[in-house]
Amino acid sequence: MKPVRFALVGGGPGAFIGPVHRLAAELDRELSLVAGAFSSDASRSREAGERFGIASDRAYPTMEAMLKAEAMRPDGIEMVAIATPNHLHFAQARAALEAGLGVMSDKPATATLAEARALAEVIERTGGHYGLTFTYTGYPMIREARARIAAGEIGRVRKVMVEYLQGWLAQPVEAAGNKQAAWRVDPAKAGVGGCIGDIGVHAFNLAEFVVGDTIAAINADLAAVVADRQLDDDATVLLRFAGGARGLLAASQIATGERNNLRLRVYGEKGSIAWSHEACDRLVITGADSCDWTIWAGSADVGEHCRMASRLPAGHPEGYFEAFANLYRDFARSLRGETTGLLPGSAEGLRSMAFVETAVAGNGAGWKELLS
Amino acid sequence: MKPVRFALVGGGPGAFIGPVHRLAAELDRELSLVAGAFSSDASRSREAGERFGIASDRAYPTMEAMLKAEAMRPDGIEMVAIATPNHLHFAQARAALEAGLGVMSDKPATATLAEARALAEVIERTGGHYGLTFTYTGYPMIREARARIAAGEIGRVRKVMVEYLQGWLAQPVEAAGNKQAAWRVDPAKAGVGGCIGDIGVHAFNLAEFVVGDTIAAINADLAAVVADRQLDDDATVLLRFAGGARGLLAASQIATGERNNLRLRVYGEKGSIAWSHEACDRLVITGADSCDWTIWAGSADVGEHCRMASRLPAGHPEGYFEAFANLYRDFARSLRGETTGLLPGSAEGLRSMAFVETAVAGNGAGWKELLS
Amino acid sequence: MKPVRFALVGGGPGAFIGPVHRLAAELDRELSLVAGAFSSDASRSREAGERFGIASDRAYPTMEAMLKAEAMRPDGIEMVAIATPNHLHFAQARAALEAGLGVMSDKPATATLAEARALAEVIERTGGHYGLTFTYTGYPMIREARARIAAGEIGRVRKVMVEYLQGWLAQPVEAAGNKQAAWRVDPAKAGVGGCIGDIGVHAFNLAEFVVGDTIAAINADLAAVVADRQLDDDATVLLRFAGGARGLLAASQIATGERNNLRLRVYGEKGSIAWSHEACDRLVITGADSCDWTIWAGSADVGEHCRMASRLPAGHPEGYFEAFANLYRDFARSLRGETTGLLPGSAEGLRSMAFVETAVAGNGAGWKELLS
């Protein structure tokens, strides 16, 4: 089996998520990085390429140049991984899809809902493969939680609590040269959502993914807590699921002291399931009036999807890279016609952008049905 | 120093909170149970009295009988502890205050806001001593959190997350003979609030107590999840503090699998403080971009109010009874003219009932200023 | 039911464990402190008595005076609680027993094995009631662990790990005026064991209590780590149970940073049970190749002995005082002819002193059978 040849868009010097895509994609030897448009500055793109061991003639300054040149090669790329700021996602995904390539895009899918709708149209029209790195859906125990809820283990879901708390934007670090912060607080690059678009969408997607239901209406409280910010850096949103469950989503980037604390709790008629990113290889399940069961990744207690998402026996911690790699493995397999049905794609991109725009437009105004 | 003589109202056979009041009040030998109106059934009242070691002539069938008889005795009661269902709190507290006795009342202060206003008037008019057992304010580490925030340790507060989750009403246990459940779901006995009045008020009070600010407006989502309930059994409420902080309060009695899970997190400009009832002798404090400090009750790291609220050195767990006892100790000392300024009373009773009524009246209707 | 009248020996100003005995004994109103020999200094004894609300004529300067005077009173004491340094335990217990009184003694039972043998003889001869406050056996979840192991839930026990770690003697605080430290490091007052006698005996007793088997041989490594100490302040001991299980006991008072960290793990053929004092209301049970079950005190999952040892429903933390109180309640009931069979007494005192002397005598010399 030959690895899928892919190019990375973004991931130049100083980038965070680009190298994560590279490492995760290659973890299982099912994909191989062979080219990239790492930076719009040609020499920086070559520099990044060198660091990844990419020949200088395949480290392009622009995506256009890359698509053109790679199309000529017998060993040209088969897909692109998009790891750029939000405002570029749509155009880059569209260009790749129209060039007949597969696309794995970082989240959010696009900068606006209108773009997300247009992207869905492109995906449908081209029939291209498109995946979205809602990373947390790649965690084995998240897949286990989804499977158990789908199997009715906790009964009909009644209440969902999801929170994603970070503290790294608690101070105006964008003014102090933090590049990761700078584009995220800039509407021209981040889109209409700040925190809600950056991490709120992870929480939104995770809740829908695990519960197996769609969120129908929300009641949002978004704030730009740090002075002079144009986009929200803190968001609390009440949720109503189509099936009647109530919920609560808290996302913040000004929760001083928090690192990358994503946590999900789902309460059903018969039991509850809880997961925390800080103990990501475990799931705590509780029945009515009973003890807590801590289920471990890699153990004999988990189902098939969870088992397939682990590479080690219980007690050998796997983490963020391995979860990310599970999405790439799903993608590589979908290219070969296999599917787990678990990889987020066009529909999830559209729904998450509908969430962002509904929250921003309806902020402070009580309950709103989700745009679609 | 002679212990304060008190009577218990409520606490008959099968009661939960009455015996807690007895034990907590007597823990430090500063109060002594000498009489009671334990049950409106005379023989059951005597039976309960015997269990507590109370002479049968001081185990009364009614509060009226008790107040009258005790007033004649040279060793008559000096105060009453009220541990009855909500709808009785107001009349009982009023009767005791007007008889010149002190009152420690279980929460909520009353069944309605109108009663809470009337009670405040009685307290002011009689000049009587009145305390409210918002139990969690008695925990040493809660007092430590309050002191640290007041001292500016985490800077201006920006976000507050408080949750109080139970699962014992996830099924319609009131129909199966659970007496604790039966009165709580009955508007005639519980008042206008179900879960919001039973445990939501604890969460509300705790947030204000620790943050040291008042909640000015709320946006409530209350639901009666279990079929045929007239009162809410699940509540999620967005909060706005007078000082600008945003917040989130989740209270539920249908969170299947949860026991008595109260948790508070406060995020400020410079750091955060977190407390969980399930590890009640610790506080986790985190600065910006830094490690977590776990501070222990009874250790050299805590301030005066915390130290006074612990009876044992660090590592010797104290819990619910001791926290409850701290409120009684505060009360006993207030009778002697000493005060910690920490015991909840008339103002807290009034505010918490305003919270309940604002939430119930404004349920589903977006942001509402708190009634007063 | 009238409470048992008792006197406290020890517990003068500055004492730690004396007030714990008082509070625990009275928690359930089954015993009542009415007299004491709180200090050998008459005025300090009266001062302590006042603090406890004891009339000055029943606050005696010596135990002899107390026994004599109380014997004359129609309402005289029925038992004594001994909370003095170790070297006094034997003589005081003997005096009380020979005066026909019951005795609850702090641990260790005596200062030497010879005394423990003599004490056992006195107990047998007088037929008196004697209990030993091996506090940790009073914890509900410890009783649950014992019951589950006895019922065969984890199969035959193979390995036992018990550790009791404190750090408060990591520096020579005895030289800096710490009275609690001073007598513990003084062979004249503490007996032959330092750390091994002060907390090692708790760990030893706990292991035997929960496993339900006796320790037959040990291999001890005791050290006086802090300069100039005559007694051990750190002890590690390999264990061999009569039934073949192997074990490990680590006790230390120089484990810098530790507070009062007692932890027990028992591994059987079919599963394991773990308990930690820092989360004392839970037990973690794990089967072979399976998930962890966290069982909670006060829940529907626990057996009768555990349920009787809790006063609150699951999720309402109880701690050290309540565990201690369980021992006193057991004692009070044994006076009335009821018994749980759980209260440590003469046999446990003898065995724990055999452990201390075997460890001290055999220190560094490999495996030794336990003296008896």
Added chain:
Amino acid sequence: MKPVRFALVGGGPGAFIGPVHRLAAELDRELSLVAGAFSSDASRSREAGERFGIASDRAYPTMEAMLKAEAMRPDGIEMVAIATPNHLHFAQARAALEAGLGVMSDKPATATLAEARALAEVIERTGGHYGLTFTYTGYPMIREARARIAAGEIGRVRKVMVEYLQGWLAQPVEAAGNKQAAWRVDPAKAGVGGCIGDIGVHAFNLAEFVVGDTIAAINADLAAVVADRQLDDDATVLLRFAGGARGLLAASQIATGERNNLRLRVYGEKGSIAWSHEACDRLVITGADSCDWTIWAGSADVGEHCRMASRLPAGHPEGYFEAFANLYRDFARSLRGETTGLLPGSAEGLRSMAFVETAVAGNGAGWKELLS
């Protein structure tokens, strides 16, 4: 920078650790798997090679064949990774070293101390690069612990507690077809140590690595708990460090219910440091009479060696593969003349085999100086 070309020895169908070596080695693109002697069965070796994407002519049936063939190629291997049962380690490492190749070997270094001595001689004579995958030394927080202790942060070390607990050999699974178990309990393949050689050496090495001192004497209690086992499956060992610290090592493979629970606690004069594999991205540090600091991998609180060993910011969990990869990265860099001084090698292999043989020979016989 071109990746180092390596071959894997072992790692055929059904293997556990072979694929871990492959994944870890390639994680950072500093090494690349190009050949292998995956199995002594030629067709199984080719089958494994295919799975790794290795051309069939470089999937050899024997190491000899591989060394010979690869030596002829211009793009031949530069090093071998040894992931075979213990009894093969020595001969394979020697062969590779004498062929002028680098070696990364799984632990234990050899099956006996005599072999370890011989291997050290070969390494010295050939001047070859040799690394040993004592995996846990690759964890960022372990390197942080080592650095902090070396810097004197907790003062002189007094007590060390290390435990490595597994339960997967609690039943005679070797008789039920478990291949991983079968060779580990067979003296012909595992060497003189069972549990002590399989995981005890990890614990031994970790203690020396973090403390920065050598273990001078031990007092071992080894047992074959499961019937008919020839090698130990449970080991408890008292330790004495050269610098005077006392310690305790518990390793077990019959600790029913445990997964892969490695835990280290080090107590010094001024503070303590604790690490647990189950929360591998954190370190808990406690000063004398003070709070606990939880330090996170990837945070601003860690030093250079720790920072270099993390690939993600704090709160993004990394685990076993990444720790393993850090050893390979250290090795790749040592080939280029850079060194962190952290990669275990010849000396650590020799010391750990001395530990195994001393423990086995001195089992039950009290204190023994470590062989050398």
